[in-house]
Amino acid sequence: MKSLSTRRRHPLAAFVVLALGLAFAGTLFAAFVSPAASADTGESAAQQLANGKALYISSCSSCHGKNAEGTGLGPSLVGVGAASVDFQVSTGRMPAKQLGAQVEAKQNIFSTQQIQDMAAYVQSLGGGPQIPAAGQYAYDANAVALGGQLFRENCSQCHNFAGEGGALTDGKFAPKLTQTNPQQIYEAMLTGPQNMPVFSDKVIPPAEKQAIISYLLNSRNEPNYGGAGLGRLGPVSEGLFIWTVGLIALLLCAVWIAAHTTKASAQKAAQAAAAGKAGK
Numbered sequence: 001m002k003s004l005s006t007r008r009r010h011p012l013a014a015f016v017v018l019a020l021g022l023a024f025a026g027t028l029f030a031a032f033v034s035p036a037a038s039a040d041t042g043e044s045a046a047q048q049l050a051n052g053k054a055l056y057i058s059s060c061s062s063c064h065g066k067n068a069e070g071t072g073l074g075p076s077l078v079g080v081g082a083a084s085v086d087f088q089v090s091t092g093r094m095p096a097k098q099l100g101a102q103v104e105a106k107q108n109i110f111s112t113q114q115i116q117d118m119a120a121y122v123q124s125l126g127g128g129p130q131i132p133a134a135g136q137y138a139y140d141a142n143a144v145a146l147g148g149q150l151f152r153e154n155c156s157q158c159h160n161f162a163g164e165g166g167a168l169t170d171g172k173f174a175p176k177l178t179q180t181n182p183q184q185i186y187e188a189m190l191t192g193p194q195n196m197p198v199f200s201d202k203v204i205p206p207a208e209k210q211a212i213i214s215y216l217l218n219s220r221n222e223p224n225y226g227g228a229g230l231g232r233l234g235p236v237s238e239g240l241f242i243w244t245v246g247l248i249a250l251l252l253c254a255v256w257i258a259a260h261t262t263k264a265s266a267q268k269a270a271q272a273a274a275a276g277k278a279g280k
Helices: 002-008 013-041 045-059 081-090 112-126 141-154 182-191 206-220 235-279
Strands: none
Touching: 045 112, 081 112, 081 182, 141 206, 182 206
C-alpha cells in the first residue's frame, strides 16, 4: 500500500493517467461515432473513395483527365473541393451536354449517394471547400435585413436585387435564384462557378452567407406592395412598360381627339352652309 502511494506521487504519474484517459476516450469515440457515420452512409470511407473514383472515371475523366489534372475540354479539379462537385453535379451542370458560353442547369442524373462519393473522391485529391452543414444555410429571420444589404452590395449587379437573374456579356448570364436550393446558393458563393467570383469565408464569413440566403428565401414570399411585380427586374422593365403602354395610350387619345375634332368641324361647316342658304 505504501509502495502504491509512493508511485502515485511520481512526477510522471499525472502524464500516465492523462494518456490512459485520452486512449479510453478515443476508443469510446471510435466505438460509438464511427459505426453511426458508417451506418448513415452505408459504406466505409475507403468504399466511398473507390466508388467515387469509379464514377469519376466513367463520367468525368474524358474532360477533366484521369487524375483530374484537366484537359483542353475541362479544367483541373485538384483543390476545387467537395462543395464544387456537389454544386455542379446536383444542379445538373455536370456532366455538360455541350460546351458553350455557359453551361446551364438541367436535370441531375446521379443519386445523392453517388454525388457524395464523387465529392469525397475529388476532395481527397487536393482538399478545397467542404460541403456546408445544414445549419450554415438555414433560414434566419433576424438576418434578413443584413442579408438584403449584403446581397445588394455583392450580388445584385448580376442577379438583380430580388435574385431574378440577368444578362452578362458574350452570351453569358447570371441565373435566377428564386428556385435554387439554399445549399447550392451557399456552395456557389463558396466556390464561384463559371462567371461568378469566389466569395471565400474570408471575404464573406459563414454568418453573412447565411444572412444572404435568408434574404433570398424571404424575398420569394414577399408580396408586391406597389402592384404588379413585372418580374421584379427593376426600372428597366418598369420603364419599358410605362413607355409602351403610355405611348399606345397617347396615340389612341390623339386619334380620338383628331377624329372627333374633324367630325365637329364638318358638322359646324354643314350648319353654317345651311344657315347661309336659309338667309338667302
